[in-house]
Amino acid sequence: MIGDWIDIGPVGQISPGNARTLPVQGGEEIAIFHTMNNEFYALVNKCPHKHGPLSQGIVHGTVVTCPLHSWNISLKTGEAQGDDKGCVPTIPLRVDAGRIYLERAAIIAAQAPERAA
Amino acid sequence: MNAPQTMKSLSGEGAAGPERLVVIGNGMAGCRAVEEILARDPARYAITIFGAEPRVNYNRIMLSPVLAGEKTFDEIVINTPEWYVENDITLISGDAVVAIDRENQTVTSASGRIESYDRLLIATGSDPFIIPVPGKDLAGVVTFRDLDDVDKMLAAAEAGKGNGGGHAVVIGGGLLGLEAAHGMALRGMNVTVIHLMPTLMERQLDEAAGWLLKTELERRGQTILTGADTAEIMGKDGHVAGVRLKDGREIAADIVVMAVGIRPATGLAKSAGLEVERGILVDDHMVTSDPAVMAVGECVQHRGLCYGLVAPLWEMCRALADAAVGTPGGYTGSVTSTKLKVSGIDLFSAGDFSGGEGCEDIVMRDAARGIYKRVIVKENQLVGAVLYGDTADGSWYFDLLKKGEDVSGIREALIFGQAFAMGGGALADPNSAVAALSDDAEICGCNGVTKGTVVATINAGACSLDAVRSQCKASASCGSCTGLVESLLALTLGDEVKSGPKTLCKCTSFTHDDVRRLILEKTLKAIPQVMQELTWKTPDGCASCRPALNYYLLCAWPGEYVDDQKSRFVNERLHANIQKDGTYSVVPRMWGGVTTPDELRAIADAADKYQARLVKVTGGQRIDLFGIKKEDLPGIWADLNAAGMVSGHAYGKSLRTVKTCVGSEWCRFGTQDSTGLGIKTEQMTWGSWMPHKFKIAVSGCPRNCAEATIKDFGVICVDSGYELHVGGNGGIHLRGTDLLCKVATEQEALDTCAAFIQLYREQAWYLERTAPWIERVGLDHVKAALFDEPDAIARLAARFRYSQQFMQDDPWARRAAGEDAELHQHLAEFRPFPAPLATLPYTPQQKEAAE
Numbered sequence A: 001m002i003g004d005w006i007d008i009g010p011v012g013q014i015s016p017g018n019a020r021t022l023p024v025q026g027g028e029e030i031a032i033f034h035t036m037n038n039e040f041y042a043l044v045n046k047c048p049h050k051h052g053p054l055s056q057g058i059v060h061g062t063v064v065t066c067p068l069h070s071w072n073i074s075l076k077t078g079e080a081q082g083d084d085k086g087c088v089p090t091i092p093l094r095v096d097a098g099r100i101y102l103e104r105a106a107i108i109a110a111q112a113p114e115r116a117a
Numbered sequence B: 001m002n003a004p005q006t007m008k009s010l011s012g013e014g015a016a017g018p019e020r021l022v023v024i025g026n027g028m029a030g031c032r033a034v035e036e037i038l039a040r041d042p043a044r045y046a047i048t049i050f051g052a053e054p055r056v057n058y059n060r061i062m063l064s065p066v067l068a069g070e071k072t073f074d075e076i077v078i079n080t081p082e083w084y085v086e087n088d089i090t091l092i093s094g095d096a097v098v099a100i101d102r103e104n105q106t107v108t109s110a111s112g113r114i115e116s117y118d119r120l121l122i123a124t125g126s127d128p129f130i131i132p133v134p135g136k137d138l139a140g141v142v143t144f145r146d147l148d149d150v151d152k153m154l155a156a157a158e159a160g161k162g163n164g165g166g167h168a169v170v171i172g173g174g175l176l177g178l179e180a181a182h183g184m185a186l187r188g189m190n191v192t193v194i195h196l197m198p199t200l201m202e203r204q205l206d207e208a209a210g211w212l213l214k215t216e217l218e219r220r221g222q223t224i225l226t227g228a229d230t231a232e233i234m235g236k237d238g239h240v241a242g243v244r245l246k247d248g249r250e251i252a253a254d255i256v257v258m259a260v261g262i263r264p265a266t267g268l269a270k271s272a273g274l275e276v277e278r279g280i281l282v283d284d285h286m287v288t289s290d291p292a293v294m295a296v297g298e299c300v301q302h303r304g305l306c307y308g309l310v311a312p313l314w315e316m317c318r319a320l321a322d323a324a325v326g327t328p329g330g331y332t333g334s335v336t337s338t339k340l341k342v343s344g345i346d347l348f349s350a351g352d353f354s355g356g357e358g359c360e361d362i363v364m365r366d367a368a369r370g371i372y373k374r375v376i377v378k379e380n381q382l383v384g385a386v387l388y389g390d391t392a393d394g395s396w397y398f399d400l401l402k403k404g405e406d407v408s409g410i411r412e413a414l415i416f417g418q419a420f421a422m423g424g425g426a427l428a429d430p431n432s433a434v435a436a437l438s439d440d441a442e443i444c445g446c447n448g449v450t451k452g453t454v455v456a457t458i459n460a461g462a463c464s465l466d467a468v469r470s471q472c473k474a475s476a477s478c479g480s481c482t483g484l485v486e487s488l489l490a491l492t493l494g495d496e497v498k499s500g501p502k503t504l505c506k507c508t509s510f511t512h513d514d515v516r517r518l519i520l521e522k523t524l525k526a527i528p529q530v531m532q533e534l535t536w537k538t539p540d541g542c543a544s545c546r547p548a549l550n551y552y553l554l555c556a557w558p559g560e561y562v563d564d565q566k567s568r569f570v571n572e573r574l575h576a577n578i579q580k581d582g583t584y585s586v587v588p589r590m591w592g593g594v595t596t597p598d599e600l601r602a603i604a605d606a607a608d609k610y611q612a613r614l615v616k617v618t619g620g621q622r623i624d625l626f627g628i629k630k631e632d633l634p635g636i637w638a639d640l641n642a643a644g645m646v647s648g649h650a651y652g653k654s655l656r657t658v659k660t661c662v663g664s665e666w667c668r669f670g671t672q673d674s675t676g677l678g679i680k681t682e683q684m685t686w687g688s689w690m691p692h693k694f695k696i697a698v699s700g701c702p703r704n705c706a707e708a709t710i711k712d713f714g715v716i717c718v719d720s721g722y723e724l725h726v727g728g729n730g731g732i733h734l735r736g737t738d739l740l741c742k743v744a745t746e747q748e749a750l751d752t753c754a755a756f757i758q759l760y761r762e763q764a765w766y767l768e769r770t771a772p773w774i775e776r777v778g779l780d781h782v783k784a785a786l787f788d789e790p791d792a793i794a795r796l797a798a799r800f801r802y803s804q805q806f807m808q809d810d811p812w813a814r815r816a817a818g819e820d821a822e823l824h825q826h827l828a829e830f831r832p833f834p835a836p837l838a839t840l841p842y843t844p845q846q847k848e849a850a851e
Helices: A104-109 B003-011 B028-040 B060-067 B081-086 B147-159 B175-186 B207-219 B267-271 B310-324 B394-403 B408-416 B430-435 B451-459 B465-472 B482-496 B512-521 B527-533 B545-556 B570-574 B597-609 B630-642 B674-685 B746-763 B770-777 B779-787 B792-807 B811-816 B844-850
Strands: A005-010 A018-022 A030-034 A040-044 A058-060 A063-065 A072-074 A093-096 A099-103 B019-024 B045-051 B090-093 B097-101 B106-109 B114-116 B119-122 B126-128 B141-143 B167-171 B190-194 B223-225 B230-236 B239-245 B250-252 B255-258 B262-264 B280-282 B293-295 B300-302 B337-339 B347-351 B359-366 B371-378 B381-388 B442-444 B584-586 B614-617 B623-628 B655-660 B694-699 B713-718 B721-726 B738-743
Touching (some): A005 A104, A030 A099, A040 A093, A099 A104, B019 B028, B019 B114, B028 B045, B028 B310, B060 B147, B060 B175, B081 B090, B097 B267, B141 B147, B147 B167, B147 B255, B167 B175, B167 B239, B167 B250, B175 B207, B175 B255, B207 B223, B207 B347, B207 B381, B239 B255, B293 B310, B347 B394, B359 B408, B371 B408, B381 B394, B430 B482, B442 B451, B442 B482, B451 B465, B451 B482, B465 B482, B512 B527, B512 B545, B527 B545, B584 B630, B597 B623, B597 B630, B623 B630, B630 B811, B655 B674, B674 B713, B674 B792, B694 B746, B721 B746, B738 B746, B738 B779, B746 B770, B746 B779, B746 B792, B770 B779, B779 B792
Parallel strands (some): B019 B045, B019 B119, B045 B090, B119 B293, B141 B255, B167 B190, B167 B255, B190 B223, B655 B694, B694 B713
Antiparallel strands (some): A018 A030, A030 A040, A058 A063, B097 B106, B106 B114, B126 B262, B230 B239, B239 B250, B337 B347, B347 B381, B359 B371, B371 B381, B584 B623, B614 B623, B713 B721
16 A cells, blocks of 8 residues: 555645656656645646646646746646647645655656647 | 354344443544434444543534633533433443453443443544644643633633733644634633644635635734744743744743644554554444444544544434444545634635636635635536635535536526525526616715616716726726626627726736736735735636736835745746756846956856856857756856856846946947946846846947847937937837937936836836837826926836845845755655666675665
8 A cells, every 4th residue: 555655755845836846767757736725736747838847837726837838737637728739647646644645656657748839 | 253243233133132332432423423323223222432521422613612702611512411311321431441352342441441342333533633843742732622621721811811811822723723713812812823834724715715814813913823833832840931933933822722633533443453544444334344343423534534524423423323223324425614613704615626627716706895705616516615704605505516516507696696696597697687786776885886877877988897987986996896897888788898908817807007006005915915805806816917916016015025936937936047948047147248257267167067058148248058957056056156146137027137338448439438337237227026027238339339229228328428218129029219318427327227117117017028018108108207207217216226125135145045945956756666686786695684
């Protein structure tokens, strides 16, 4: 049970409205978001558009705006919003007793999306 | 464990005489479960209840009103001593069960009493969570869980009476903590609430409602410290004396109430060998991993969830009783809602209000009455609601939510509440609802304008919101009736409504100018406050309005407003320019484009050390180092700082560069010291945040080598003085500057520059360069603002210089010293693929030792 979830530390490490990153050796860097509404989400840290680091975007509601070209990406589904098309993998995340856990298998399986035009 | 016999008793067949039911826990869950069982089959069980507290069952959630003096203990008793007698229940109070022997089906109490059972019910509830800080065991540190805790708080309030009230500190700004704080405040104490998160009750409230709550509690005299982390509880002679925060602040305290949360009380179940995760695991019939043992209430974990509210408890008790009398129904989990029991504050939340995919937020704010309502609709169903200030419709929303009713038919009027939305088919459309208002119904409370007056104004030719505002003043003040006026326009004119000027973003119907004006008029000083008072349509804005509001507030309240990092674009948050591969470029400031061999050596060293992949000279006469990782930024800045260089702000909506030529010092055509004036100008203006980036140049003669006539502010030196030019732009739309004026001295040139920048800072829209701003307002407007009043330049320049004293603080130096370090650091690194054993530098013996 425990081995399926990776403890990445206490919730207090990410202030609301911000994101932090988790590099994965041999894999894709993960961005962990803390929304203004005190929810946590994890996505591969690459915008489906031109691979911008989503962790550096402005978080509003459950959407992050990519810092490179302002695509809006849903933190819940990884889907680009509005007229833009593309999707970035999400990583199942849970918070327990003040700590954040990510699903190990999903981190390992995560692949960056193809770059969209 | 004799499972066959237990199974038999479960089905109820062949039971000889009543079975023995032992209940551990004389609280709300245990007693309610017993009541439910008695209601179904009063003769089935011989019941014994153990309670740790030396009293009968009372309504724990009513402890807040007892503390506040609104109720007495007798009024919150649920089961009187007579109830136990009448129902043949043996109550053993003040004697906690300390062990369960499942083999022999007995329990043992603290006093050594042993009772055997056929069925056991665990209802041990939860324990308050004590944060492990020094001083947590001092006398005067209490929790808020039972009547003894209330008595200690009342005693502290009593002791403080002759002493200015005494000081109470509540750690935890959740439901329970705020109720404790409220109670002690009503008892006359000076109360401080310390909350770790930035928003009060963050699990139940969004940022907007949390802000309203905080404001109201502060108005009532409580001190609310959010984002405050407790370091230590300080004592004196074994008794609590105060609390010290991690940031060093100290708060005096005669009593400290710890209310940071609860955890299921599972110790007894765990030592009895029952399956326990966060809570005691139960199935849909509240049966644990042992078929003879049931559990209910806050101590259980059902389908992965633990509950800390009362409503799920009732539902669990019903399911438990159904199963216990042989007619299993099953519990499938609860949807919960929350109300804060603080008199005079109406607050309700239910369901999921995190928004997101497929979710639609409907927000209504009434600034004048302090109301914030937000409902969340997903796939035609209501999935969440947050109400502040007016919770009359809370139960209606909760009902819609629990039943999962299709709300598409009342979608438009949902936010106005049940009476409005259910007022018939015609009223379900907000326009129809407005149409149904009588002519003397007041539309605009600020200016006392009735519906009849607004309609008459529209019929007389006002066919836009702005026209209505200017002609009859409806919605011209606070703007919270804007929606109503828009409805009246639509009703009266149909399609002929003229759309108004562009709003700031889709989150608001106000324009940039409205927002800037109202920030000053209503002295709005925080982003959530602006959103509430100006009736924002979204809970926390968007990537367009957040940076704009942050700038407007920063400009309006220099030295007072605290910059909101999370509302800043990445470049301004990291003080460097993000590049397409996610690395950053770093540009140190070179005053007026002048550098020294020492600075160049330091830049070269930094480029080597941090492996800059490109070193490029910019158009603004600076050196740009590309390919720097975000983790390395504080390090490279420290090195550049050490050589005397500060941030070049090449990343900001701010003063970028002052470009110069060599001027009269070197150039045979130079008329004035353009380099010197450029350096002075840059020293005056660096660090100032603006609506957009701002570039300056100073050319020493009309040959204009510094290209001053395509800058936001350009100086052309001539023999007789200085020509000042504004509004140039070398970007997509090339625009040459307009000549603003000619001055005779350097000081006048500097003063005019400061005044022009301040005018732009105060009047332009966010992300509007000076060129489109001047095109929009006209050069005459700018000239009038600067020159019509004799002291206008002096006043504007003074405001600029006042603001600059807070801005000219090198952000690189602060980061290099460790500020906001988390912005530059990864959380951790994950290495899922361990290196093969052979590559590990272990001998077999070391490997053995390591294992």
